[in-house]
């Protein structure tokens with residue numbers, strides 16, 4: 460997106476050459492983009508309609524009317540389907556308004572300034588992602604974010620995988636299972 464301009468001015472002037480038709484302009488002059496135009500020759504680059512609004516857009520040095528600009532040069536927000544005229548957040552292969560790119564979990568907070576986690580085309584803040592999707596420890600049921608111990612068809616925090624007798628964490632590779640509970644080698648014999 461190039462810059463917006465509202466510096467179009469209609470002056471009563473003579474002896475200017477119209478940028479479009481190269482004829483002298485004897486009555487009203489439109490000054491825009493550093494050039495002079497007959498008002499009726501100040502046309503949208505895309506639809507060729509006269510631009511009468513004071514505000515227009517510029518693409519590659521040519522004026523574009525607001526309608527064409529919305530249609531051709533803006534992206535559509537994946538959440539609200541409205542055109543994005545301000546800052547665009549690009550995430551997950553599509554575009555979003557800053558305020559529309561929010562956590563899909565419980566908090567619904569904007570994610571523009573934080574790391575987010577993606578799952579099935581939805582974005583989540585770290586907290587909600589962990590609450591909803593992280594692997595949970597078989598003992599304390601809290602999410603495991605690193606160094607999970609995989610044992611007995613479940614995952615555990617390393618601190619939570621404890622001997623059922625002495626309650627010390629089991630750090631050895633081998634252990635005994637007794638009634639679905641792990642027993643450390645020291646307590647086994």
Ligand SMILES: [Zn+2]
Pocket residue numbers: 477478479480481482496497500
């Ligand atoms: Zn002209």
Ligand SMILES: [Zn+2]
Pocket residue numbers: 503504505506507508523524525526527528
């Ligand atoms: Zn147009």
Ligand SMILES: [Zn+2]
Pocket residue numbers: 536537538539540541555556559
């Ligand atoms: Zn939006």
Ligand SMILES: [Zn+2]
Pocket residue numbers: 562563564565566567568583584585586587588
């Ligand atoms: Zn959240």
Ligand SMILES: [Zn+2]
Pocket residue numbers: 596597598599600601615616619
């Ligand atoms: Zn745990």
Ligand SMILES: [Zn+2]
Pocket residue numbers: 622623624625626627642643644645646
């Ligand atoms: Zn033990």
